[in-house]
Amino acid sequence: MMADVGILSFGAYVPRRRLQRSAIYAANAWFAPGLKGLAKGERAIGDWDEDSVTMAVEAARDTLTGIDRSTVGSLSLASTTLPFVDRLNSGIVKEALVLSDGVAAFDLTGSQRAGVSALRDAFEAASGRKAPHLCLAAEMRKTCPASDLELLSGDAAAGLLVGTGDVVAKFLGAYSLTTDFVDHYRSPGMDYDYVYEARWIREEGHVGLTSRALKEGLAALGVNPTEIDRLLVPISAKGVAATLAKKAGIPDSAVADTLQAQLGEAGSAHGLVMLVAALEAAKPGEKILLVGFGQGADLILLETTDALARLAPRRGVAGSLAGGVKDENYMRWLAHRGLVDLDKGMRAEQDQKQPSTTLWRHRKAVMGLVGGRCTKTGTVQFPKSDISVNPNDRTAHTQEDYPLAEIPARVLTVTADSLTYSPSPPLYYGMIDFEGGGRMTAEFADLTEEVEVGCEMRMVFRIKAVDDVRGFVKYFWKAAPVR
């Protein structure tokens, strides 16, 4: 008998800030009063130092809770907002996770369906793969001020570890339709999506195309619509999911919340975000039908297993949503997303050129926060060096790799620096000591309150600086308060 194919683990990440839609509306009402209908609830927004890659890293870390990272065989990152057009974005994620150089990695993009399509592909490839595949999706859409999308979108990432064996949700099958339905598009060089009329998209696309896929798919999969316990439709337009359920004969009670009130629609990642949320809430033996929409539709049918109840606790979608903080500073967010220019001052003129040679030599330290541990004395340090920092035992060439990213740390010194340039002043930073050894001076991330000496911190992979002149993003690790 073939081993079950399915989901071995899952995780998610939603940035901490929740921009109040009322704040977006308040600023734009003079120009676009019609947005009022969308001006309810809140949307997740990434901080200035986050992008689809950093969010994917967080989702991946959550997904890999309790899992030996050396068992991961491949990974993929789906997004339509990848920071690099030609540089393997999933390769950056791989370095941050300190996965083996032997993993395969690829990016998927080009459609709002990319996340769900990637997952379908991962399931179908699983039986031919020796090791689990880490399927990631992340989205941070750049939306034009005063557009519907600005209010509807939200930033988030999700991860699913797909493989065979003791799966928490078994893959029962998939169905896809592909049609060149141009509800919106974005060409190279365009800042924003060009979106067609909402009523047409809803009738011909969201409802028309998807209900056709549901009808054909359910038949092909041989599943009775009444057996579906959770229908996941990652489309925020009001009532679409309920209409689809009704047309397909799926019970109304199966229609899953789109998370529009607290998060917004996370583009190509949203299907996977909703799937993670569903898995967090589901009991063993439930049938979950996941829909992906974009130039056609994908359907994925899953059934949860007893193993779901045994999965180690994690942040997930629920934890991320619980940790949100209200933010009414629309202007700050516009500035962080490059939608409004602020006078940054001359201090911001420092050249951020990143030599590729040094990044290559130090990729483990920079991208993976890998320090050194002396094999003789056990002294841990960051970064590694030929001669140990231990003042009591001068050892040379004895250090082995020692990853620090998952080790808790405590604050030793701190300040809020208003003089140095930061996109989000004041810049908080200080010295931190890692549990079991290792010390560094780190920038502090995700601050909405003061950090004191002694505070517990966890490391997060973030944008350190952007080289605007050469279009390069520099990543490194920062310390964030444990909450």
Next chain:
Amino acid sequence: MAKGIKDKVAILGMGCSRFGERWDMDADNLMVEAFEEAIADAAIDVSQIDAAWMGVGFDAMNIGPSGLPLSIALRLPNIGVTKVENYCASGTESFRGAVYAVASGAADIALALGVEKLKDTGYGGLPVRTRGTTFDMVGVTGSAPGNFAQVASAYRAAHNVSKDDLKRAIAHVSVKSHANGAKNPKAHLRKVVDMDTVLNAPMIAEPLGLYDCCGVSDGAACAIVTTPEIARALGKTDLVTVKALQIAASNGWELQHAGGWNGSYFHPTRVAAKRAYDEAGITSPRDQLSLTEVHDCFSITELVTMEDLFLSDEGQAWKDVLNGDFDADGRTPCQIDGGLKCFGHPIGASGLRMIYENYLQLLGRAGDRQRKTPPSLALSHNLGGMPSQNVSAIAIVGLADA
């Protein structure tokens, strides 16, 4: 331990430019201003100088590489001129070059000059710059006040000092330096300030407000040194000699070794102070030192340095400061010339400016700000870098017979 250089080298002459926003001057002009005073004081001809050292912190900002700018500005007679850079300790580093050259016998007369032209950057504070390709990937590019503010948080935690108490103590440091600087015609900032002004100033890097930060200035300072024998042969009678000159550099222990340094003090300063006191034969600095010029780039730095120089007990400096121990009329005056705070901080010049003030005080030439009790031994402490990684330079000068 090496025997040291106590009394092997005498200061023949010193000069210091006016510090401040010298919009009308290049680094060359500032060098000449300091040099003309120094060579007049030394009463020698430029042809008698055997070797020269120049200290500059931000060479890329003002003069460019090598020792040539000094050689050209002063039209030195094709002698060896070396540029040194050791962060904000570059001034004392240049002094070390000249002093060691004389002490070794390699030169009879040597010159040290520190200069910095900062006010061409277009903004206040120090220029933002790279600290090397590796650091730029993993380090934090904080401002100077941000880096030094770290000490305040750790000092409070280590000694259980309340936020308010420490803020008042560091405010006293600045109020005192402003009072001193007001009496100094060469100082950049010459305004007296009160506690309320300091306490209520805009925050630069928590807990350091505007008045907790020193002035960023243009300026130059110069020393001409020789042996005591040559100085006497040249007609000098009241000799100021070098009693000790020590530099200690961090090796990464503070920054990288978890559980070691607690962040609340300057490790190299303690090391350099012990060595300097040994070299100078000082056994009780509190009783023997007449006054100090320390690296008060920020008020918190001066406060903590009182402990690192063993002039206050550990964890007690904040009380001694509030008690007025380091005021101009206190137990051991600190920054009687206004310090970096008010005299100003042209990086490469600062170490030499401190020695200049100590030299004037020892010779009774400090005018309105002259210490009433005649000084005999004076310490200068010139710090480069940041609390977690720094170069600490200490020079003790004194009357030849002290």
